[in-house]
Amino acid sequence: MIGYICKYTPVEIIEAFGEKPVRLDPGYKSHQRAEALIHSNMCSFAKGVLENIIENNIEEVVLTACCDSIKRLYDVLKDKVKFIHLLDLPRKKDPLAIDLFYNEIIEFIEAYQAFKNKSFDEESLLKILESKSFNKEESAESIAILGARLKDDVIEKIRNSCTANVINFTCTGEERVFNIEAKDNLLKSYAESLLNLTPCMRMAEDRSKLINKELKGIIYNTIKFCDFYSYEYAELKSRADIPLLKIETDYNDSNSGQILTRIDAFLESTGIKKMEKQKAKKGYFVGVDSGSTSTNVVIIDENKNIISYSIIPTGPKALESAFEAFEIALNSAGLQKKDITSIVATGYGRVSIPFADRIVTEITCHGKGAFFIDNAIRTVIDIGGQDSKVIRLDDNGNVIDFVMNDKCSAGTGRFLEVMARTLGVSIEEMAKVHKEVKENITITSMCTVFAESEIISLIAQNKDQRDIIHALNKAVASKAVSLVDRIGREGKYMMTGGVAKNQGVVYAIESRLGEKLIIPFEPQIIGALGAALISLEGK
Known part of the structure; x- marks a missing residue:
């Protein structure tokens, strides 16, 4: 078994040697063993690959010199495995690049022959290539996955969740198919075919041809702290006239609830999410919002x-x-479970609710509920217990864009709860509007841990408690408005979620936006209300 990571790896040559090439998966929750050999600040992809090699005792590895992190991985592995080879990858695919890559492949063959003490057979390679002959199937309706590699199980979930064809253009996602014509120099033709695969983002090639009018949308995966992907995403966003979703992973979290919520919401907003069509019936309809801090249930009639x-x-x-929340709502309505026609679940816990007939993301449900309350709403600001999100609606109430702040409690209800505990005040006191302040304090860090240290320091300086609360409310408002600015300001605005009950935060957001926020009669149930409406409408 020989491990590899890059699609430009001559996998078919390894197979022609009679060996089994295995693509190395970086998806490990812990990098404990890898960090004993490589710096903890190294790229999470490189650390994950190293963890895989150690975990599975892989003794043979082929790498490509695609970036500095992989070159560093090569340096670490030189004395750790029995065989390792680094292919120098050209950045173009012109005739000179083909010659260079051809020579790299020849060097690999010679090195592997010497290591294995066996000869390379071109006839075996030809048979393997012919079995992977080019046979591309076109699909009129597709979505593309671009950027850094996503884990296979996430790709599979995307495929199972949408009605469109999924084209995987990520680092190693393309199916290996070839059309080798020049039999007189098979290896050079093979080198050219490898370079003619969909260009890697690091290749100096125009990738604009990957975007076409047929695509229903693009899911773009970036790696934390890897600027290459962020640059390409920014360029795509500036010129792509199709829905575009950015997700960011560190390979520890690519299967997390937050990321899957973003993907599901994106598929719902583009109209390609698989959902069972239901006809609206008479009776009672339930929405269950299983959130990180509160669970909310709404029952509506026909x-x-x-x-x-x-x-x-x-x-x-x-x-x-x-x-429990379902039973409370039933008792309050004087109903029983048998009286309910259908139930839609939403929120982070939606997949764990067995009595729900369907599940829909909270992005779609909050948009639905807000538009029902006021059909003039175009922007929904939802600040919950563990995350914040801003949702853009069109004139029909459909979600057309959204941004989320997740994997961090900065600017959320949890942030305010921690600060209230540090100040020794109730959450109700934190919710008061303090317009008149003695000193206009600014909290410099939005990280909950660092901000708590700042608050402790301010307390030690004997700062007025109301001034500190005002500063915290401003900090939360700043975070929320920064999310609004990421998708562009467009009123009317509605604020939902538990933090909408905090008048200090509401006032601070209004001051920054220069517009009033619509606050529903009970902002915590808007997601559940949207789920109940979807349950009724059956779409």
Whole structure:
């Protein structure tokens, strides 16, 4: 078994040697062993690959010199495995580049022959290439996945979740198919075919041809702290006239609830999310929003009247909270489970609710609920317990864009709870508007841990408690408005989520936006209300 990472690796030559090439997966939750050999600040992809090699005791590795991190990985592995070879990858695919890459492949063959003590057979290579002959299938409706490699199980979930064809243009995602014509120099033709695969983002080639009018959307995966992908994403966003979703992973989190929520919401907004079509029926319809801090249930009738709702803390067991909130809402409405026609679940815990008929992301549900309350709303600012999101709606209430702040409690309800505890005040006191302040303090860090240290320092300086609260509310507002600015300001604005009950934050956001926010009668149930409406409408 010989491990590799790059699509430009001569996999078919390895197979012609009678060996098994294995693409190395970097998706490990811990890099404990890798960080004993490589700096902890090294690229998460390189660390994940190293962890894979150590975990599976891989003794043979082929790398390509595509970036400095992989070159460093090569340096680390030179004395750790029995065989390692580094292919120097050209940045173009002109005749000179083909000659250079051809020579690199020859050097690899010679090195591997010497290591294995066996001869390379071109006839075996030809048979393998013929079995992978070019046979491209076109699809009128597709989405493309671009950027850094995504884990196979995430790719599979995308394929299973949408009605469109999924084209994987990520680092190693393209299927290896060839059309070798020049039999007089098979290896040179093979080198040219490898370079003619969909160009890697690091190749100095125009990748604009990957974007066409047939695409329903693009999911672009970036790696934390890798500027290459961020640059290409910024360029794509400036010129792509199709829906574009950016996700960012460090290969520890690519299967996280937040990232899958973003993907599902994107598929829903582009109209290609697989959903069972249902006809609206008479009766009662339920939306269950299983959030990180609270679980909310709304029951409506066939005329879209809210019959009852409930809000309870989620607690340590999301499923138990969902059952409890559902029972409370049923009792409040004087109904039983048998009276309910259908149930839609949303929120981070949506996949764990067994009594739901369907699941829909909170992005879609918050947009649906907000537009129902006021059809003039074009921007929804939702600040919940663990994340913040800003949702853009069109004139029909459809989600056309959204941004999220996740994997960090900065600017969320959890942030305010921690600060209230540090100040020794109630969350109700934190929610008061403090327009008149003695000193206009600014919190310099939005990280919850660092901000808490700042608050402790301000307390030690005997700063007025109201001034500190005002500063914290401004900090949360700043974070929210920065999300708004990422998709562009467009009123009317509605604020949902538990933090919408904090008048200090509301006032601070309004001051920054220069516009009033619409606050629903109960901002915590808007997601559940949207889920109930989707349950009623059956689409």
